[in-house]
Amino acid sequence: MILILCFQFISKAEDVRDFEIEGMSIGESLLDFMSEKQINEALGSEKAYFYENKFVTISTWDNRGNYETYDNVGVILKQGDSTYKIYGLEGLLITQDGNIDDCYKKQESIAKEILIVTGDIYNLNRWSLEKNRRTKEQLAVKYIDFKIIDSDRKPISIVCFDINRSGDKYTRLVVAVDSEEFDKYLDTVY
Numbered sequence: 001m002i003l004i005l006c007f008q009f010i011s012k013a014e015d016v017r018d019f020e021i022e023g024m025s026i027g028e029s030l031l032d033f034m035s036e037k038q039i040n041e042a043l044g045s046e047k048a049y050f051y052e053n054k055f056v057t058i059s060t061w062d063n064r065g066n067y068e069t070y071d072n073v074g075v076i077l078k079q080g081d082s083t084y085k086i087y088g089l090e091g092l093l094i095t096q097d098g099n100i101d102d103c104y105k106k107q108e109s110i111a112k113e114i115l116i117v118t119g120d121i122y123n124l125n126r127w128s129l130e131k132n133r134r135t136k137e138q139l140a141v142k143y144i145d146f147k148i149i150d151s152d153r154k155p156i157s158i159v160c161f162d163i164n165r166s167g168d169k170y171t172r173l174v175v176a177v178d179s180e181e182f183d184k185y186l187d188t189v190y
Protein backbone atom coordinates (compact mmCIF):
# COMPACT_ATOMS: atom_id res chain seq x y z
CA MET A 1 0.00 0.00 0.00
CA ILE A 2 2.77 2.46 0.88
CA LEU A 3 4.56 1.70 -2.37
CA ILE A 4 1.45 2.48 -4.40
CA LEU A 5 1.12 5.88 -2.71
CA CYS A 6 4.80 6.80 -2.83
CA PHE A 7 5.62 5.60 -6.31
CA GLN A 8 2.62 6.50 -8.43
CA PHE A 9 4.91 7.96 -11.10
CA ILE A 10 6.07 4.51 -12.15
CA SER A 11 4.33 2.58 -14.88
CA LYS A 12 5.43 -0.60 -16.65
CA ALA A 13 7.56 0.94 -19.36
CA GLU A 14 10.95 1.12 -21.00
CA ASP A 15 10.38 4.58 -22.50
CA VAL A 16 10.53 7.57 -20.13
CA ARG A 17 7.45 8.97 -21.88
CA ASP A 18 5.54 6.21 -20.10
CA PHE A 19 6.63 7.37 -16.65
CA GLU A 20 4.28 9.74 -14.88
CA ILE A 21 4.79 12.26 -12.13
CA GLU A 22 1.45 13.48 -10.77
CA GLY A 23 -0.24 12.39 -14.02
CA MET A 24 2.14 14.31 -16.31
CA SER A 25 4.45 12.63 -18.84
CA ILE A 26 7.31 13.63 -21.11
CA GLY A 27 6.07 14.78 -24.52
CA GLU A 28 2.66 15.96 -23.34
CA SER A 29 1.66 19.61 -23.41
CA LEU A 30 1.66 21.41 -20.08
CA LEU A 31 -1.52 23.09 -21.35
CA ASP A 32 -3.30 19.82 -20.48
CA PHE A 33 -2.55 20.58 -16.81
CA MET A 34 -2.27 24.36 -16.50
CA SER A 35 -3.72 27.37 -18.28
CA GLU A 36 -1.49 29.45 -20.54
CA LYS A 37 -1.89 32.31 -18.06
CA GLN A 38 -0.57 30.12 -15.21
CA ILE A 39 2.34 28.94 -17.36
CA ASN A 40 3.29 32.50 -18.35
CA GLU A 41 3.11 33.62 -14.70
CA ALA A 42 5.42 30.74 -13.75
CA LEU A 43 7.79 31.67 -16.60
CA GLY A 44 7.93 35.23 -15.26
CA SER A 45 8.48 34.11 -11.67
CA GLU A 46 11.79 34.57 -9.89
CA LYS A 47 11.67 30.81 -9.26
CA ALA A 48 11.87 29.98 -12.99
CA TYR A 49 15.31 28.55 -13.80
CA PHE A 50 16.62 29.30 -17.29
CA TYR A 51 19.21 27.06 -18.96
CA GLU A 52 20.91 29.60 -21.22
CA ASN A 53 18.54 30.24 -24.14
CA LYS A 54 17.37 26.65 -24.58
CA PHE A 55 15.24 25.29 -21.71
CA VAL A 56 13.50 26.56 -18.59
CA THR A 57 12.24 24.83 -15.44
CA ILE A 58 9.06 26.20 -13.94
CA SER A 59 7.12 25.33 -10.81
CA THR A 60 3.56 24.03 -10.93
CA TRP A 61 3.02 25.17 -7.35
CA ASP A 62 -0.48 26.47 -8.16
CA ASN A 63 -1.57 22.89 -8.88
CA ARG A 64 -0.17 21.39 -5.66
CA GLY A 65 -3.68 20.88 -4.28
CA ASN A 66 -4.16 18.23 -6.96
CA TYR A 67 -0.98 16.31 -6.13
CA GLU A 68 -1.14 13.01 -4.27
CA THR A 69 2.56 12.30 -3.71
CA TYR A 70 4.73 15.34 -4.28
CA ASP A 71 4.81 18.77 -2.67
CA ASN A 72 5.60 20.39 -6.01
CA VAL A 73 6.46 19.42 -9.58
CA GLY A 74 9.00 21.22 -11.73
CA VAL A 75 8.40 21.08 -15.46
CA ILE A 76 11.13 21.58 -18.06
CA LEU A 77 9.99 23.37 -21.21
CA LYS A 78 11.84 24.55 -24.29
CA GLN A 79 12.07 28.33 -24.37
CA GLY A 80 9.85 29.88 -27.03
CA ASP A 81 7.79 26.71 -27.60
CA SER A 82 4.15 27.84 -27.82
CA THR A 83 2.92 24.23 -27.44
CA TYR A 84 4.55 23.99 -23.98
CA LYS A 85 5.76 20.44 -24.63
CA ILE A 86 7.17 18.79 -21.49
CA TYR A 87 10.86 17.85 -21.81
CA GLY A 88 11.44 16.91 -18.18
CA LEU A 89 9.65 16.48 -14.85
CA GLU A 90 10.91 16.87 -11.30
CA GLY A 91 8.77 15.61 -8.42
CA LEU A 92 9.81 17.31 -5.16
CA LEU A 93 9.32 16.19 -1.56
CA ILE A 94 10.40 18.70 1.08
CA THR A 95 10.82 17.83 4.75
CA GLN A 96 11.31 20.65 7.27
CA ASP A 97 13.87 19.77 9.94
CA GLY A 98 14.43 16.70 7.79
CA ASN A 99 16.94 14.04 8.56
CA ILE A 100 19.19 13.46 5.55
CA ASP A 101 19.47 9.76 6.44
CA ASP A 102 15.68 9.48 6.05
CA CYS A 103 15.99 11.11 2.63
CA TYR A 104 18.68 8.61 1.64
CA LYS A 105 16.46 5.69 2.75
CA LYS A 106 13.55 6.98 0.68
CA GLN A 107 15.92 7.57 -2.26
CA GLU A 108 17.11 3.93 -2.12
CA SER A 109 13.54 2.67 -1.76
CA ILE A 110 12.41 4.58 -4.85
CA ALA A 111 15.44 3.30 -6.79
CA LYS A 112 14.55 -0.30 -5.90
CA GLU A 113 10.96 0.24 -7.03
CA ILE A 114 12.07 1.66 -10.38
CA LEU A 115 14.38 -1.31 -10.93
CA ILE A 116 11.59 -3.77 -10.11
CA VAL A 117 9.28 -2.12 -12.64
CA THR A 118 11.81 -1.55 -15.42
CA GLY A 119 13.83 -4.74 -15.18
CA ASP A 120 17.32 -4.90 -16.63
CA ILE A 121 17.42 -1.75 -18.79
CA TYR A 122 19.29 0.48 -16.32
CA ASN A 123 22.58 0.53 -14.45
CA LEU A 124 22.65 2.60 -11.27
CA ASN A 125 25.30 5.19 -10.60
CA ARG A 126 25.47 6.55 -7.04
CA TRP A 127 27.53 9.68 -6.48
CA SER A 128 27.75 12.80 -4.34
CA LEU A 129 28.29 16.35 -5.51
CA GLU A 130 31.68 17.61 -4.38
CA LYS A 131 31.70 20.47 -1.89
CA ASN A 132 33.26 22.91 -4.37
CA ARG A 133 30.30 22.34 -6.76
CA ARG A 134 27.55 22.79 -4.14
CA THR A 135 25.97 26.10 -3.19
CA LYS A 136 26.70 27.54 0.26
CA GLU A 137 23.27 26.37 1.40
CA GLN A 138 23.77 22.76 0.29
CA LEU A 139 25.31 20.69 3.06
CA ALA A 140 25.17 17.51 0.98
CA VAL A 141 23.84 16.42 -2.41
CA LYS A 142 23.61 12.71 -3.26
CA TYR A 143 22.49 11.29 -6.63
CA ILE A 144 21.26 7.98 -7.91
CA ASP A 145 21.29 8.12 -11.71
CA PHE A 146 19.67 5.49 -13.89
CA LYS A 147 21.83 4.95 -16.97
CA ILE A 148 20.41 2.98 -19.88
CA ILE A 149 22.64 -0.05 -20.46
CA ASP A 150 24.85 0.37 -23.57
CA SER A 151 24.04 4.09 -23.75
CA ASP A 152 25.19 7.39 -22.27
CA ARG A 153 21.60 8.37 -21.47
CA LYS A 154 20.64 9.00 -17.84
CA PRO A 155 16.91 9.69 -18.14
CA ILE A 156 16.04 9.19 -14.46
CA SER A 157 17.71 10.64 -11.36
CA ILE A 158 16.80 10.62 -7.69
CA VAL A 159 18.56 13.33 -5.70
CA CYS A 160 18.69 14.11 -1.97
CA PHE A 161 19.61 17.63 -0.90
CA ASP A 162 20.52 18.51 2.70
CA ILE A 163 19.93 22.26 2.90
CA ASN A 164 20.52 24.94 5.52
CA ARG A 165 19.21 28.30 4.31
CA SER A 166 19.84 30.98 6.96
CA GLY A 167 19.19 28.54 9.79
CA ASP A 168 16.17 26.94 8.07
CA LYS A 169 17.30 23.31 7.75
CA TYR A 170 15.38 20.94 5.51
CA THR A 171 15.82 18.07 3.07
CA ARG A 172 14.59 17.97 -0.50
CA LEU A 173 14.13 14.77 -2.48
CA VAL A 174 13.81 15.17 -6.26
CA VAL A 175 12.72 12.45 -8.67
CA ALA A 176 13.64 13.67 -12.17
CA VAL A 177 12.67 12.16 -15.51
CA ASP A 178 14.25 13.75 -18.61
CA SER A 179 13.58 13.47 -22.33
CA GLU A 180 16.45 12.36 -24.53
CA GLU A 181 16.81 15.89 -25.92
CA PHE A 182 17.03 17.52 -22.47
CA ASP A 183 19.34 14.78 -21.18
CA LYS A 184 21.74 15.35 -24.11
CA TYR A 185 21.57 19.11 -23.54
CA LEU A 186 22.53 18.67 -19.87
CA ASP A 187 25.54 16.59 -20.92
CA THR A 188 26.78 19.48 -23.08
CA VAL A 189 26.53 22.15 -20.38
CA TYR A 190 27.46 20.30 -17.19
